[in-house]
Amino acid sequence: MDQATPGTLHVVATPIGNRDDISARAVQVLRSVALIAAEDTRHSRPLLAHLGVDTPLKALHEHNEDAIAQALVERLLQGEDVALISDAGTPLVSDPGYRLVRAARAAGVRVSPVPGACAAIAALSAAGLPSDRFVFEGFLPAKRGARRSRLEALAAETRTLIFYESPHRVAETLDDMRAAFGDEREAVLARELTKLFETVLGEPLAALAARVAADSDQQRGECVLLVAGCADAAEAQLAEGRRLFALLREELPPSKAARLASSISGAPRKALYGD
Structure with a gap:
C-alpha cells in the first residue's frame, strides 16, 4: 500500500x-x-x-x-x-x-x-513611530516588580518597542514605563483596533499615563502599547550601565559592581548610582 x-x-x-x-x-x-x-x-x-x-x-x-x-x-x-x-x-x-x-x-x-x-503590526502602522526597526515584546509580567525589571532592561533599546497589555493593567504599566523610560519618551496606546471604539493616542509617557488614568474608557478592550526607542546614544549607554549595575550589585559590593558595569557599558561610573 x-x-x-x-x-x-x-x-x-x-x-x-x-x-x-x-x-x-x-x-x-x-x-x-x-x-x-x-x-x-x-x-x-x-x-x-x-x-x-x-x-x-x-x-x-x-x-x-x-x-x-x-x-x-x-x-x-x-x-x-x-x-x-x-x-x-x-x-x-x-x-x-x-x-x-x-x-x-x-x-x-x-x-x-x-x-x-496582526494587532502588533496594525498598531505600528498607525502609531507614527519609527517602523524601520522594531521589537515585539508580547505581554509583560503581571507582577509589578518583574514588570519593572523587564522594562528597565529595555531602557537602552533603540528600536521601537511593541507590547500587548491587559486593559486592567494598562494604567499601571504606563506608570512603570515612565519610571523605566522617563516622562518624555514618546509612546502610543492603540486600543480596540478595527472595532467601533478604536483609538490611537500618542503622547509623551507622562501625558499619556495621566490621560489613561483619568479616562476609564481607555482602560477597556484590547490594548497595544508602543514606545519609541532610546534615541540618545549617551542615554542608551547610561541605561545599559544602570541595568548592569543593578544586576551586579546583587552579588558584589556597590563600588565593585559600578566599576564593572562602567567598564562593560562605557557609562560614567558615578552616574550609575542614579539620582
Missing part, C-alpha cells in the same frame, strides 16, 4: 475585530481543510458561522497543545489538511501553536502561512 502524501498545515490569520478583515484565500482554506484547530472553539464558532464555514473544530490551547499536537500531525501525515487559527489575528503571535508547527515541520509536513491581521 502506497504511503499517503502528507497534508498541509495552514496557519491562518483571522480578524482582530472587524470581521471583514479576512482574505478570500483564508475563507477558502478554512472551508476546504478536514479540521480547524482553534484556540477557543466557543470564540471561533461565531466567526466561522458568519463566514459560512462548517468545518469541524478541535480545541488547541496552551494547556493541551503538547497532547493534541502529535494527534494532529498523525492526521496530517495521513494526507489530511489542517488549519490553525487563534482567537484573533495571526496564530503564534502571543498565542498557542508553536509546538504544533514545530512538530509538523519535524515530521516533514508542509506548513503554509495564510497572512492577515
Whole structure:
C-alpha cells in the first residue's frame, strides 16, 4: 500500500475585530481543510458561522497543545489538511501553536502561512513611530516588580518597542514605563483596533499615563502599547550601565559592581548610582 502524501498545515490569520478583515484565500482554506484547530472553539464558532464555514473544530490551547499536537500531525501525515487559527489575528503571535508547527515541520509536513491581521503590526502602522526597526515584546509580567525589571532592561533599546497589555493593567504599566523610560519618551496606546471604539493616542509617557488614568474608557478592550526607542546614544549607554549595575550589585559590593558595569557599558561610573 502506497504511503499517503502528507497534508498541509495552514496557519491562518483571522480578524482582530472587524470581521471583514479576512482574505478570500483564508475563507477558502478554512472551508476546504478536514479540521480547524482553534484556540477557543466557543470564540471561533461565531466567526466561522458568519463566514459560512462548517468545518469541524478541535480545541488547541496552551494547556493541551503538547497532547493534541502529535494527534494532529498523525492526521496530517495521513494526507489530511489542517488549519490553525487563534482567537484573533495571526496564530503564534502571543498565542498557542508553536509546538504544533514545530512538530509538523519535524515530521516533514508542509506548513503554509495564510497572512492577515496582526494587532502588533496594525498598531505600528498607525502609531507614527519609527517602523524601520522594531521589537515585539508580547505581554509583560503581571507582577509589578518583574514588570519593572523587564522594562528597565529595555531602557537602552533603540528600536521601537511593541507590547500587548491587559486593559486592567494598562494604567499601571504606563506608570512603570515612565519610571523605566522617563516622562518624555514618546509612546502610543492603540486600543480596540478595527472595532467601533478604536483609538490611537500618542503622547509623551507622562501625558499619556495621566490621560489613561483619568479616562476609564481607555482602560477597556484590547490594548497595544508602543514606545519609541532610546534615541540618545549617551542615554542608551547610561541605561545599559544602570541595568548592569543593578544586576551586579546583587552579588558584589556597590563600588565593585559600578566599576564593572562602567567598564562593560562605557557609562560614567558615578552616574550609575542614579539620582
